[in-house]
Amino acid sequence: MRVLARVEAALLNQTGYLFPWSPVCLAMGIGLYFSLRFEPAWQVYVCLGAVVLAAWGLARKARSGWASLAIGGALIAVGFILAGIRAHTVAEPVLSWRYYGPVEGRVVAIDRSASDALRVTLDRVRIGDVPKDRRPQRVRLSLHGPVAQIEPGQRIMTTGHLSPPQGPVEPGGFDFRRHAWFQSLGAVGYTRVPVLTIAAANPEGVQITAWRMAISGHVRSILPGEVGGFAAAVTTGDRSGMGQSTLESLRASNLAHLLAISGLHMGLLTGFVYLALRIGLSAVPVLALRWPVRKLAAIGALIAATVYLMLSGGSVATERAFVMASVMLGAVLIDRRAISLRAVAVAALIVLILRPESLLIPGFQMSFAATTALVAVFGQLRDVGQLPGPKWLKPVAGLFLSSAIAGLATAPIGAAHFNTMSHYGLVANMLSVPVMGMVVVPAAVVAALLAPFGLDSLALGVMGLGLEWILLVSERVSGLEGAVGHVASPPGYVLPLCACGALWIALWQGRSRWLGVSAVAAAFLLWGQGQRPEVLIADSGGLVGVMTDQGRALSKEKGSGFIATVWLENDGDGVGQPNAAARWPEPSAIQRYSWRGKELIHLTGKRAASGFGDCTSNQIVIAAVEVDLKGDCDLYDPARLLQTGSLALSGSKVMTSRKIVGDRLWSPKTRGDKRAQ
Incomplete structure (x- = not known):
């Protein structure tokens, strides 16, 4: 009884601080769904629904300490249900055999493969005589043959090799089949023959993509080479103009995050627009005295973020960044603190509800890890006072501290997923992020405002100078001896354990929060003792x-x-x-x-x-x-x-990918297919 009383007292002491745990509980349910080796039957969802209702009723009647536990349990069940619903609603046919023959479809996306080949994603697909009910909704083709001008909305035809999305290359590894399932990607492949255009570009359904590619082409016509490709990537999300060598140097110097239109870009853009509007409106006495300038600036920044979301292609990372920016700007509109753990929690809840599979994506994990760590640490500094030192040094100290915090928070996740660590990444970010915030993003905003008048070339030139500096930094840093360290993949339980410990430190109130340090330490210890398959x-x-x-x-x-x-x-x-x-x-x-x-x-x-x-x-x-x-x-x-599937042997133990993945919606059906014969 004393233990129960202490638990209740501990929960009561957290009153007012428990909301940030909501996305954590939701994520636990989502993670539980994806960790299963079988697809739950409908009865499971019915039972979980009953659990949610019972927990809600208990939370209303129980004392506040136990009510929070009941709500947490309900959120875990809700997370499981949401993940299952999402997995079933995106279900589309997946090719179950290797195919060679005619491939026809409409271009909806253009990018580059790991081999630096132009790659297109097609919808409204036709492949040979495959009936419609077995035809993938989308296929992705790498174009290794002669390529003419490819535009979104074109209907193209070629002869290519297609196969089902590949499973884990080793048991317990990344399952591309699961990733492709949530993208409705039913086949991948390549072609080495010319691609024919059989219908001109039709903007219906891909108008925004067409605009993006048009803007990307315009930017690259003014800024040629890798700088132009970089500029197109940060403005429209189109990376097709960047070579693999440039991408590798950015990764090696820990600057690849500057390519992805995510939290940094959205934060810099909305922050610049917000400050510019607030200063500009405040400079007009009539407006400053009669209108809520702060809220008007927030509305303008929200509009800018919405336009940026549309032009950048609306990737998962960009959607996630838009949600976070919208929550913080919304807090300004309702006179709440814009940057707080509650705001981060609301953003995480929205993303997980809309796309539960985001939990498994490194971008989601790294983005919210960095944001949570930054808000938690600077929140503590705000409570104890400002940064020490002279005023002129505080911006530099703030930049160094924020880069170090974000780097420490994301380093384990990056190492676990990508098996590399940039030893000079902090230096590269210190030299590059200020240029991105003070030169590149403002110049991009000015260029967008001047583009309707045909005067954007000067602003794009300034933007190009900033990007040239960043590319120079990445090249020099990645070329340093020992710039990149290689790390073995951890066992599957290490990263969740590390995350739980870090979240306990960030979210729990009181001295017992430091118990999370032991969980983080245990995670790293287990990581070091992990054994790779023989x-x-x-x-x-x-x-x-x-x-x-x-x-x-x-x-x-x-x-x-x-x-x-x-x-x-x-x-x-x-x-x-x-x-x-x-x-x-x-x-x-x-x-x-x-x-x-x-x-x-x-x-x-x-x-x-x-x-x-x-x-x-x-x-x-x-x-x-x-x-x-x-x-x-x-x-x-x-x-x-x-x-x-793939196998791993260690001693007398044989592990198969099929056994680890189990029988899930995205798992291949092993009963065979006559077309595969």
Whole structure:
């Protein structure tokens, strides 16, 4: 009873501070839905609905301490229900076999692939004689052949290779199938032949995209090269004008966030417009004395944010930033504190309700981690007083502190998802973020105002100078020795544990908040003790990787390049595929490797398969082609790999992607398809 009394007393002491925990509880329910290995039946949702009603009734009758727990439980159930509803409402057909033939559709998005090829997303798709009920709503094609002018709204046709979205390249890894499911992306592929335009651009349904691409082209015509591509990316979200080398240097210097139209850009834009309008209106005595200048400035900033959202393509990151900006500007309109943990919580609730799958996206995690940390720390500083030091030094100290806080808050998330850490990222941000805020964004706003009069070239020139400086910083910083460190992927429970500890520190009131430090410390300790799989097998059978004292040895120096890159990144290994393949002993047509008293045999081609004789019980055979073997070896051929997906072997433990992902809406149906024969 004493324990219960202490728990209730602790909850009562948090009265007035519990609202920021609402999105945390909602996120717990969403995370629970995505962590399941089976798709919940409708009865589960009915039961959870009953739980929500019961918890709501209990919260109304119980004492306030226990009422907060009841509300938290209800929010967890609501999060689960929302995620399930969202997953079912976005359901569209997914290609279940490899297809080669005519592909026709309307261009709705243009970007670049990881191989630097132009890439288009098509809707209103037609592929061969596939009936409409089995036809993907959207497909994405990388264009490796001759490419004419591609515009949004065009209907194009080509001959291409399509396949279902790929599952995790290793058990427990990123599931692109799940990501594609929520984008209604039912097939991905490529073409090496010319693309034909069979219908001129029709702006119906893609008018905003057409405007974006037109603005992007105009910006690049004034600012050529990588600077123009950078300018187009930060104004319209179009990155098709940027090369991979520039993107890599921005990532290596921890400046890639300047490309994504997210919280920083939206905050700088709305902040600049708000201050400009407030100063301008206050300079007119008649307006300053008779009108609520502060609220008018907030309305103007909100309009600017809305226009920016439309022109930037409305990506998930931009929508998230718009919601956060809208909540803070709305707080100004109703005379509330604009920057507070409650405002951040409201923004997180809106995003999670509209797009529950955002919880799994690194951008969501990093954005709200940085924002929560900044608001919490500066809130404490506001309570204890201003930053120490002379006035002229305070802006520099504030910039340094905010960059350091945001960097520390997002570093574990970035390292967990991308397996890299920029050792000089703080320096690069200190040199670049002020230029983005004081030069690039104001010049972009002025250019937008002057564009209707054809006078935007001068403002874009100023913007280009700022972007040239940022690109110079990224190039120099990324070129420093040891600029990038490589980190192995943590076990799946590490990041949630770290997040829970950090949130406890930020949101809980009182000295017991520092208990969260132990959770964060435990997370990093468990991260350091995590073990990578000893053997990895690709779901196609085309690549095998074995962990050695020198790092992972790969069975091939070419082919399956994406899989090889992800494996090595997850190992925290900075070498390329050829160097990793050099670790494999005695390369030959039939790749062999001795592992734990067994012999791994990798057969990649029909010739190698036909030249392999009978197998024995101490052999594990991985074949990328159909083979007919005699013997009692453990065989992983295409038919079996179709059922298992990628594999990870550690000792006697065999883990498959299929087992970890389970039978979900986005999981492939393994019963087979006659078209795949």
